[in-house]
Structures are given as structure tokens and as C-alpha cells.
Amino acid sequence: MAIRPAEQLIHKAAWLYYAHGLRQDQVASQLNISRASVAMYLRKARETGIVNISTSTQLFTDDVLARKLEDALKLDAVWIAPENDYVLDPSTDIAVLAASVFLELVKKGDRIGVAWGRTVYTIADIMSYADLQDVTVVQLCGNLGAPYSYRPDQCTMEIARRLNAKGLNFYAPLVLTTELLAHGLRAEPVIREQLANISNCDLALYSVGTVDADCHVVKCGALSAGEMTLLRELGAAGVIAGQIIDAAGKALDCSYNRRVISASLSSLRQIEKRLMVVQEDSKFEPLLAALAGGLCTHLVVGASMARRLLDHAGASAGAKKAS
């Protein structure tokens, strides 16, 4: 192995600056380079993850609203991203928070299941680097050949890369044309093994999808808008790991679900920590469905969604009491 002077220098600069607390000009004279170069190296160090800066997310769990939601929804932990007027896109806030939360939840040696979607990919994209030994990131559901940049395998690999973990991909289409074919494919050893191992995960990361005519699964071509309309009439309430669930959080009894290659809801429920992240307020009903189905133990949402959830929980509790 040839030594990489650049990386060597970056590392030395980062070490002296962050671990030793030297100033940049001191680092510069130590390494016989200009201070400007030191500044550049330090930026690279931050970008490449040679140094990690992480902040505690305690603030967001200590929120009164978060506590109330934990109680109301019987969740292990809830984080609420505050609404900030200075940020253009509140959903970014949620993703940033989710990334931090995710990193806090990951432990050495964990096996992590990752689903797919814009939310998950956004989280992966802003997640800071870490090096967690023996962590394995597994893909929870099949792929779609769609021209989307956030394919399941990409989400998995990107997160694995950021954590310096092992990525375990799973190359099957998310949905097949016939149930028979899906059944056969699920029986394939390489697929079966992957699916069987999902319940051994320690942590899952997913969002929930809507069931609109222009929702994610439709855009990806897994379903046509017409089929989706039909499914909604049958009770479709949300999408979890590529599967349609009803308002109770159960897998909808439909041909589509039977043609999907993905982690079963029951295996997902066996994962100890199920981190659900919801960015858009429009996902209220799908989220309720996922919560009803016990598909979530840890939740990251925005403040407005949190309030809606709490109102809803309060209202239904009140209704129950009244009845």
C-alpha cells in the first residue's frame, strides 16, 4: 500500500486541531503548510467523516409534547422537530433530526433493516459519518427499476457507507406480475435467507407511504393510479416497506401484497427498535395506520404532525370514555 500523503495530512491536521485543540496557524506551522491549507484539510476531514460532530437529541425528547405522545401512543421514544421560521423546508429539519436519532440508536454489532423512500434516502444523504464495527445494514424490500435515485439498494448502501458498515443487498423486484412467480422467488434460497433474517434485526428505519394516485409506489410503477384507487376502496391506508396496509395496520388482503417481495409485517414487528420518520403532514392517515399496526416504536415527526397525532389520540380516548 502506497501511503496517501493527502489523507495522512488531513488526518494529522484533524488530530491536532480537534483532539489537541491547537489553532489552525499552530497546526500549519507544525505541518509546515499554510494556514489556508489547514482550513481546507479540516473541511475535507469533516466532509469525509474523519471527524464526527454529533449533537445530543435529548432536547427533542424532553419536549413536553414528545412526552405526551409517547404516553398516548405507547411508544418507546418520540422526537419532535420544532417548526422553525428560518428554515425554508421543515422536512429537512425532520430528516436531520432523524439522522441524529438514528445514529444514537445504532449500537455496535447491530443489524439494521432499511426500507426505502424519499425520506429514508434524504436521511441517508445528510447522515454524518461514523464507524461502527460489525454493523450490518440489510435491505427490507425488493427493488424497483424505476429511474428514481432512491432505490432500496441505494438507501441501504448509502447508509452502510456512512456507518462504515456492511451492506447486505437483495436483488429482487419489489413486485412481480403473478403471485405464483412471487411465491417462487420468495422460496429462492438467497431471497428466503434474507427475508428470514429480517426479524433478527435490532433496528429498522422506515417511513410510511401514502396511497394517493400520485404516491410513491405509483410513481415508481409498482402500481397504476387506477389500481391504487381500487385498493384504496378496499381499505388501503398506507404503504410500509412496499406493502399496502389498512387502517388497522394489517397487510391488506390483495393481489398486490401477495406479489410483493419484502419483509413481512410480522417480521418487522419482531425488530426491537422500529424507527419511523414522517416528514410530510399529508402522511397523517398512513401514519395512524402504521401506529395502529404496531409497526413503530420510535417516532420522529414535525411539530404540526405531533399536535395532530396528540389531538387524534385525545379525541379517540375521549370518545372511548364517552361511549
Add this chain to the structure above:
Amino acid sequence: MAIRPAEQLIHKAAWLYYAHGLRQDQVASQLNISRASVAMYLRKARETGIVNISTSTQLFTDDVLARKLEDALKLDAVWIAPENDYVLDPSTDIAVLAASVFLELVKKGDRIGVAWGRTVYTIADIMSYADLQDVTVVQLCGNLGAPYSYRPDQCTMEIARRLNAKGLNFYAPLVLTTELLAHGLRAEPVIREQLANISNCDLALYSVGTVDADCHVVKCGALSAGEMTLLRELGAAGVIAGQIIDAAGKALDCSYNRRVISASLSSLRQIEKRLMVVQEDSKFEPLLAALAGGLCTHLVVGASMARRLLDHAGASAGAKKAS
């Protein structure tokens, strides 16, 4: 436990600054406090560990180890050859690394002192070619007529050849039979000049030798095994450029050292960059002696040796603190 408002502010400031990348003045206006307060909160956040800044550990194990060693041993630079399970001979790795380090340290117009030994010769042997004008390679110690392939003059000439540099040899025996003769030879103009010029070197390359019964100097016939045993009882701890040093890195007061024609330790210490390369783990004690004697500013070792050195440094630091 509800956190106190002050702590809440610290968390918020830390979050906005570190996770969101806002500037301090933006954080200040967001929280309706002055920027000065923000700066103070951020310091508190770092001090109390609400934000964590860490340099990557697993991913750059060897680099981190090197930085720690630099700190512990007060060296200018340390390089650590990683341990690869797939390489049969780890010492080759060290030599390869040492050769590139050496080439990096050489500057135009430098004068380089080269000692001798298997390590140095191995380095010379695998060193890639370079064209360094005005570089002069000088021999640090006298020759031995032994049938070894790595005589001091060979090491010097080989390195000079590789660098396309001028080699300055020095034809005197390493050790003479009487102190008087050694004294006389050292006074010879041609020898004296060479020795006097050693402190003008910019870079030195050497390893350290052991003081076993079958060590290098014994094998070369400079000393008999019996003499070496005696010397070890007198405190011999290692061999540098043909001279015996004690555990403190000082030249051992003995007849042998007085009969040696070599660069004095004090002249070696005047060389700005002293690159020491140690391949064998068995050279631990000799290396400690050389380090104690300040005979090394740049160090290339293997990972296991590095760990031993760090353990030792940590232990002695602990002992000092305890006493």
C-alpha cells in the same frame, strides 16, 4: 427530569449550530439572545458533551495510533505499517513504508546520513528510484569486512544510486583492536572530515540493533558473543550506528565504544530529521533505549510494536502520576 431552561438553551444553540450549520449570529437571532451568549453556550455544550467531536477511530486505526504515539513519545512524525493477515512477512511492509517515508523526507540539496543493518539494506533494496540533484548520502559508521551483503558502504551506495545522488563513503573499519589506534584513525584528516560533517546532515536513516548473543554486531564479528554478554551486564540495551547504548540512550562507557569509528551520538542528535525504522518486535527494548536517548524524531514501526510502545508510554506515565 425536566431540564433547566439554561440547559434547554444550550441544547437548542448546539443543535442549530452544529446539526443545522447555522452561523452564530443566525442562532442568536433565532433564540433572541446575543451572539456572545451563543458563543458561550456553544462552549458549554462542547464542555458538557452535548456535542461530541471525535476523530474517527476504527476506520483509521493506524493513523490514530500514530498520532497518539507522536504525542506520547514527543516525536515529529510516526508511521505505522498496518498488519495485514494476507502478507506473510510484515517486516516487508514496514520496509516498503519506510522507503516511501524516506523519499518523502528527502529534500533537494539534502545531506543524508545512512547507517547500516539488515533493515537499512532492505529499505535501500526496495526503494524506488528518484532523481534528486545535489543530494549527498554519507556513511555514518565504519565498515566491517564481514561477508555480509549489507555492509555500511553498500547501504550508502545503494541508496545513493537509487536517488541518483552522490555517495560519500568512508573506508575505515567499524571497530579496531585498540583504543589508541581508533583515536589515531579518527584524527586522520579524511576520516575526521567525514565524521565532523555528520552533524551537518539534514536527515539520518537507521535502525536499532539488539544486544543478544546472536545479534548483528556479533554476527559481523565486531564483538564476540561472550563480550556482548559482558556488555549487557554493564547495561547495554541497544546498538545505534555500531555503538552500544544503555537504557537511557547514552553511549555505554566501555572499551568497545571507544574503539569504534562511527558518528558520535551527539552528532547524530544534531541531525534535524532522524528516521528510525524498526521491523522486528524483538527490538522493543533497544528501541526504547534509542527513544530515551533522543536518537529518533521520525519513526516507522509495525502496528504491534506501536501498540507496545503506547502501552509502555501510558504505563510509565501512569506510574509517574502515581508516585
Add this chain to the structure above:
DNA sequence: ACGCCAATTTGACTTTTGTCGAGAGCCGTG
């Protein structure tokens, strides 16, 4: 061997951050 291109490094400049003393608010006490 030569000159050209890309990448790196630098010095000078701007912006951002750290620090310090002054002052404002708060609370228990006389």
C-alpha cells in the same frame, strides 16, 4: 526534453467567532 494542463498551495482579504469588561436583572436580607 519540452511545454501544457490539472491539481494543489498560497497570500491577501472578508467573514465569523471568542473574549472581556460593563451593565442589567434577580433574589434574599437588613
Add this chain to the structure above:
DNA sequence: CACGGCTCTCGACAAAAGTCAAATTGGCGT
């Protein structure tokens, strides 16, 4: 209710960090 003693906050200045065009270096093709 006025008064110290206390902490917290602010404004202004000094120090440090970030940035960018220009210069240098090193590699590569002719």
C-alpha cells in the same frame, strides 16, 4: 424598600477561520 452579592447578558474589539484569485507544483503527452 433599598442594598449588596450574584449570575446572566450584551456590545465592542481582537483573534481565528473561511474564501478566492493567483501562483506554483507535479504529472503527462508530444
